[in-house]
Amino acid sequence: MKVKTIVGGLVGLGVIAAGYGVGVTIDLNKHYANNSEPLSGQALEEKIARGAYVAVASDCVACHTSDPHKPFAGGYKIDTPFGPILSSNITSDKETGIGRWNKGQFDAAVRHGKGSHGYLYPAMPYPAYSRLTDNDLDDLWAYMQTIAPVKEKVVENQLPFPYNQRWLLGGWNLMFSHGQPFIKDPSRSMQINRGAYLAEGPGHCAACHTAKNILGGDKKDAMQGVTLQGWHAPDLTNNSHVGLGSWSKQDIVDYLHDGTNRVEVASGPMAEAVENSTQHMTREDLAAIAAYLKTLPASSASVPAALTQDSSVMNIGKKIYDTQCAACHISSGAGVSNMIPTLAGNPQLNASDPASLLTVILAGSDGAVTLGNPTAARMPSFGWKLSDQQVAEVTTYIRNSWGNAASVVSADDVAQARKLINATKH
Ligand code: HEC
Numbered sequence: 001m002k003v004k005t006i007v008g009g010l011v012g013l014g015v016i017a018a019g020y021g022v023g024v025t026i027d028l029n030k031h032y033a034n035n036s037e038p039l040s041g042q043a044l045e046e047k048i049a050r051g052a053y054v055a056v057a058s059d060c061v062a063c064h065t066s067d068p069h070k071p072f073a074g075g076y077k078i079d080t081p082f083g084p085i086l087s088s089n090i091t092s093d094k095e096t097g098i099g100r101w102n103k104g105q106f107d108a109a110v111r112h113g114k115g116s117h118g119y120l121y122p123a124m125p126y127p128a129y130s131r132l133t134d135n136d137l138d139d140l141w142a143y144m145q146t147i148a149p150v151k152e153k154v155v156e157n158q159l160p161f162p163y164n165q166r167w168l169l170g171g172w173n174l175m176f177s178h179g180q181p182f183i184k185d186p187s188r189s190m191q192i193n194r195g196a197y198l199a200e201g202p203g204h205c206a207a208c209h210t211a212k213n214i215l216g217g218d219k220k221d222a223m224q225g226v227t228l229q230g231w232h233a234p235d236l237t238n239n240s241h242v243g244l245g246s247w248s249k250q251d252i253v254d255y256l257h258d259g260t261n262r263v264e265v266a267s268g269p270m271a272e273a274v275e276n277s278t279q280h281m282t283r284e285d286l287a288a289i290a291a292y293l294k295t296l297p298a299s300s301a302s303v304p305a306a307l308t309q310d311s312s313v314m315n316i317g318k319k320i321y322d323t324q325c326a327a328c329h330i331s332s333g334a335g336v337s338n339m340i341p342t343l344a345g346n347p348q349l350n351a352s353d354p355a356s357l358l359t360v361i362l363a364g365s366d367g368a369v370t371l372g373n374p375t376a377a378r379m380p381s382f383g384w385k386l387s388d389q390q391v392a393e394v395t396t397y398i399r400n401s402w403g404n405a406a407s408v409v410s411a412d413d414v415a416q417a418r419k420l421i422n423a424t425k426h
């Protein structure tokens, strides 16, 4: 299940409700001083290379490519709860891409959410990109102009009425996307500022890791985790039960660089983010992201009491675990470093929402394949083998063993997860 649906979920109810703000427009006629000599030779090449790096850090290619032979030609389908949205062709083709655009139009789309058809849906993460510095936007534009043209017509908006009404997004745009460039905090080190910029801006981590309010805008509790469409993007604050409190900076760097570290393996949408984007970032930048994440104060989720080990559900769960899972995850929940996740003390297991666990157990999952870890292991699917009741029992067991503590998972929860992700019937 390779999906970008989490981001798609951003297209919230706001599409309807935010119509009120229409009429206030962004200044799209901003004039760009064009009085500098156009670059050429070495200087131009360096600028394009810097732009290519911004594109990688922003993961533009992941959403804008559906056919790997036609990078940036768009047509990648993002399922939202309201219907499909396709990404645009952003190659330099003059008819179907952005080959006729100037830098002002590019800026309007990328940092202000105004595209060739009007307001863009926030499935394009422009609220994060609004933080891009002028220099990075400028370099990115230089790079985008070098993308070979591909003729490919995309009809982006495939939503049913009323969600297909782009003008309604005007109000959304006004409420949530403030078009503010990143502002450095002088009381913090250069490294932490760089990390904050990368995470909040190009890396758009908040697009998946920050909960959305009813209108699809970011909630105030930044990076405290969110669940959408079958995956739970965990809390990235220093909470030691459900967040990264027990991870060192090096653990974070390893995870973003290799897709795996001593305790965890990236799967689903995060495996994609690692494969396309973070593994190609410099270790210096990844260390900056890690340093920034380590400054996030622990969220205050309360820790529930673990189920007692001798309850009947825990006894049955343990039997299923020992026969089906322990060969790989080890009976102590220790896993195998850099290959099979440690289940003991794992924040993803303690998360109040078991969405990722159920997706992985029901459908199986491929760990991120990276240059640093080219032979990622696979978690087999158990959807065909275990009943809803059995999946509930084993999931409840792993969530309440080895120091973990989290709510009981019911057979109903599993049945719903099965339906959501279309997992094989038992
Ligand atoms: C999470 C997915 C996602 C990522 C990442 C993403 N885009 Fe988009 N982008 C989209 C979607 C979906 C649309 C179409 C939205 C719509 O039509 O409302 C879009 C639209 C656009 C448009 C408007 C095209 C037009 O004709 O109006 C431009 C330009 C664009 N993206 C450039 C970029 C660049 C540059 C990056 C990286 C900095 C990027 N996108 C990253 C999903 C994404």
Ligand code: HEC
Pocket: 004, 006, 007, 198, 199, 203, 204, 205, 206, 207, 208, 209, 231, 232, 233, 234, 236, 243, 244, 252, 255, 264, 265, 266, 267, 268, 269, 270, 271, 273, 278, 289, 347, 348, 356
């Ligand atoms: C497209 C959505 C998406 C984006 C964008 C994204 N993440 Fe994630 N992230 C996830 C999901 C989903 C998981 C859970 C993966 C799993 O269960 O294996 C995750 C897991 C993680 C984890 C592991 C946490 C744990 O407890 O296991 C870290 C660290 C992380 N992300 C950091 C980041 C950073 C830093 C960024 C921005 C550079 C980012 N993510 C961007 C969706 C996303």
Ligand code: HEC
Pocket: 264, 265, 266, 267, 268, 320, 321, 324, 325, 326, 327, 328, 329, 339, 340, 341, 346, 348, 349, 356, 357, 360, 361, 365, 366, 367, 368, 377, 378, 379, 380, 382, 394, 395, 398
């Ligand atoms: C053949 C080896 C193997 C077996 C058997 C196996 N797993 Fe896994 N498991 C893996 C691997 C490899 C991953 C990492 C895959 C990924 O991240 O995409 C994983 C990932 C997971 C995760 C996700 C952990 C996280 O932090 O995101 C959970 C939960 C899990 N397994 C539970 C189970 C349960 C429960 C069983 C038995 C019903 C089981 N596994 C059996 C190899 C195995």
